[in-house]
Amino acid sequence: xxxxxxxxxxxxxxxxxxxxxxxxxxxxFEVPDGEVVSLIGxxxxxxxxxxxxxxxxxxxxxxxxxxxxxDISTLQGEALKDYYRQxxxxxxxxxxxxxxxxxxxxIFRIVREExxxxxxxxxxxxxxxxxxxxxxxxxxxxLNKFPHQLSGGQLQRFLIARALLLDIQFLVADEIISMLxxxxxxxxxxxxxxxxxxxxxxxxxxxxxxSLGYYISEHAVILYRGCVVEMGSTDRLYNTPLHPYTRMxxxxxxxxxxxxxxxxxxxxGKQSQITTGCVYYDRxxxxxxxxxxxxxxxxxxxVEDDHFVACSRYME
Amino acid sequence: MAQERPKEVRSEFLYFALRNRKxxxxxxxxxxxxxxxxxxxxxxxxxxxxxxxPSAQPPSSEFWFGTTTFGQDVYSxxxxxxxxxxxxxxIGGGIGTxxxxxxxxxxxxxxxxxxxILNMLTNIVLIIPTLSVLIIIxxxxxxxxxxxxxxxxxxxxxxxxARAIRAQTFSLRTREFVxxxxxxxxSSLRIVFTEIAPNMMSxxxxxxxxxxxxxxxxxATLDFIGLGPTRGMSLGLMMNNAVLWAALQLGMxxxxxxxxAAIAAIVGALYVMNxxxxxxxxxxxxxx
Numbered sequence: 001x002x003x004x005x006x007x008x009x010x011x012x013x014x015x016x017x018x019x020x021x022x023x024x025x026x027x028x029f030e031v032p033d034g035e036v037v038s039l040i041g042x043x044x045x046x047x048x049x050x051x052x053x054x055x056x057x058x059x060x061x062x063x064x065x066x067x068x069x070x071d072i073s074t075l076q077g078e079a080l081k082d083y084y085r086q087x088x089x090x091x092x093x094x095x096x097x098x099x100x101x102x103x104x105x106x107i108f109r110i111v112r113e114e115x116x117x118x119x120x121x122x123x124x125x126x127x128x129x130x131x132x133x134x135x136x137x138x139x140x141x142x143l144n145k146f147p148h149q150l151s152g153g154q155l156q157r158f159l160i161a162r163a164l165l166l167d168i169q170f171l172v173a174d175e176i177i178s179m180l181x182x183x184x185x186x187x188x189x190x191x192x193x194x195x196x197x198x199x200x201x202x203x204x205x206x207x208x209x210x211s212l213g214y215y216i217s218e219h220a221v222i223l224y225r226g227c228v229v230e231m232g233s234t235d236r237l238y239n240t241p242l243h244p245y246t247r248m249x250x251x252x253x254x255x256x257x258x259x260x261x262x263x264x265x266x267x268x269g270k271q272s273q274i275t276t277g278c279v280y281y282d283r284x285x286x287x288x289x290x291x292x293x294x295x296x297x298x299x300x301x302x303v304e305d306d307h308f309v310a311c312s313r314y315m316e
Numbered sequence: 317m318a319q320e321r322p323k324e325v326r327s328e329f330l331y332f333a334l335r336n337r338k339x340x341x342x343x344x345x346x347x348x349x350x351x352x353x354x355x356x357x358x359x360x361x362x363x364x365x366x367x368x369x370p371s372a373q374p375p376s377s378e379f380w381f382g383t384t385t386f387g388q389d390v391y392s393x394x395x396x397x398x399x400x401x402x403x404x405x406x407i408g409g410g411i412g413t414x415x416x417x418x419x420x421x422x423x424x425x426x427x428x429x430x431x432x433i434l435n436m437l438t439n440i441v442l443i444i445p446t447l448s449v450l451i452i453i454x455x456x457x458x459x460x461x462x463x464x465x466x467x468x469x470x471x472x473x474x475x476x477x478a479r480a481i482r483a484q485t486f487s488l489r490t491r492e493f494v495x496x497x498x499x500x501x502x503s504s505l506r507i508v509f510t511e512i513a514p515n516m517m518s519x520x521x522x523x524x525x526x527x528x529x530x531x532x533x534x535x536a537t538l539d540f541i542g543l544g545p546t547r548g549m550s551l552g553l554m555m556n557n558a559v560l561w562a563a564l565q566l567g568m569x570x571x572x573x574x575x576x577a578a579i580a581a582i583v584g585a586l587y588v589m590n591x592x593x594x595x596x597x598x599x600x601x602x603x604x
Contacts, residue, residue, distance in 0.1 A: 057495050081501035097492040114501045
């Protein structure tokens with residue numbers, strides 16, 4: 001089980017680092033074993049930063065991330081390698097995930113050199129073949145090729161196959177289908193669902209697309225400007241969205257039977273710096289906000305079983 | 317299923333390298349001059365600095381490249397000069413490239429405090445008036461060899477290379493394949509040299525070419541003001557002597573053209589090789 005507890009990431013920006021940019025503030029949630037949790041948010045909401053912090057690619061400013069009870073920020077050397085044996089990530093852009101001057105299957109060779117140095121050729125080849133087949137690729141067609149000779153979908157499956165070589169328990173899937181064709185998207189998505197069923201894999205599914213989150217996950221976390229505004233079981237969240245931001249997102253999902261001219265959403269957000277009040281104050285519909293919203297940031301409160309929201313209207 | 321072996325990778329690289337015409341031509345010219353520098357000095361009985369025959373003779377069967385105003389054998393000077401020019405270029409350019417690459421890669425990949433310190437060092441060396449320092453150092457040493465000269469030249473020439481490589485490393489380290497390597501448990505040092513550096517291979521080679529050429533020119537400058545090797549010969553020294561003794565005005569082309577043409581041909585060949593290597597290193601530029 002992966003658990004985030006009060007995780008924040010602050011960047012120093014401006015001349016001489018005089019200003020602070022809160023990319024992620026005080027985020028807490030957990031991903032139980034064998035579950036898919038969607039992390040949903042718009043660009044700049046900090047969702048990728050959270051994924052990178054879980055993968056130890058970006059250091060945490062404050063708070064803790066623990067995996068099976070162990071604080072991951074202290075892992076070094078062999079312990080860190082052991083962590084990567086269990087936790088892996090797949091990123092948004094399959095093309096930049098490969099070093100362009102080497103063949104694509106070099107990612108497997110690196111895994112072999114680092115994690116299975118003593119393994120015999122035959123055993124390794126069998127293992128590689130199994131994991132390529134698990135992601136629906138024909139080894140004969142895709143090995144020994146350069147990244148630009150393979151399609152985005154193939155490259156993305158390669159990355160998943162690479163993670164599978166390691167018997168992972170947890171996968172961070174950061175926008176992994178946003179750069180794929182619509183036809184290959186559903187295949188990759190179903191592949192993730194299969195892996196969850198067959199291997200008991202936990203997945204943190206990072207996306208900006210609400211419908212994808214609904215399709216694949218049991219739980220969803222809605223992120224706005226680095227803060228969790230609403231989270232809970234996918235059914236509850238999607239059927240009774242409470243936070244104005246979530247409701248706005250729901251209304252913005254394109255639908256086949258509706259023309260997109262009179263959407264009741266206000267997308268004009270002013271980019272002012274809010275330090276104390278509600279993060280959503282600028283974009284919140286006038287009717288719903290009060291003077292209190294500007295001065296106090298509402299905490300995440302439980303409104304029903306498995307459903308939390310951070311809005312002053314739901315505070316007792 | 318063929319699991320790639322490092323040996324196969326190398327042979328494939330060699331295959332594309334040998335198929336590339338630009339690379340072959342450049343390499344051919346370079347090897348020609350290199351062999352000349354190695355073998356040439358053995359083919360003449362004259363020492364480059366002794367007065368071997370009548371002065372200002374055009375090329376003949378006795379003096380292949382003619383003689384200087386003082387009757388020195390130009391061929392002998394050229395062959396020995398080529399040798400020391402290669403030594404200065406290789407050692408000076410090599411040191412300049414090596415220091416620049418290591419500092420640039422480390423500063424760029426590590427960032428933060430390491431970057432601040434290395435960048436400060438780079439900027440300090442960059443603004444030092446290199447030539448004056450070289451003159452002072454050269455003037456302090458009573459006995460100077462080509463080796464000392466090359467080392468000094470190399471140690472003052474690296475900063476611009478370090479800066480350029482640092483900037484390139486900055487852009488490469490945020491690429492996702494670097495993240496992927498980190499998630500594979502690779503050490504920072506290996507990531508720098510096996511993921512980031514190969515992407516800059518052709519650029520690193522260009523750096524070496526420029527450092528090579530720069531070292532030769534720096535050496536020629538030092539030679540000209542009398543602070544070069546106390547005993548020896550170089551192409552730069554030949555050219556400067558020729559200009560000093562008005563070879564151009566007196567029509568003694570044989571004294572001027574060989575060293576000038578050799579420097580131009582060597583540096584030109586390296587440039588052509590660079591373009592060819594770019595194609596070899598970057599599969600996207602290859603004509604399949």
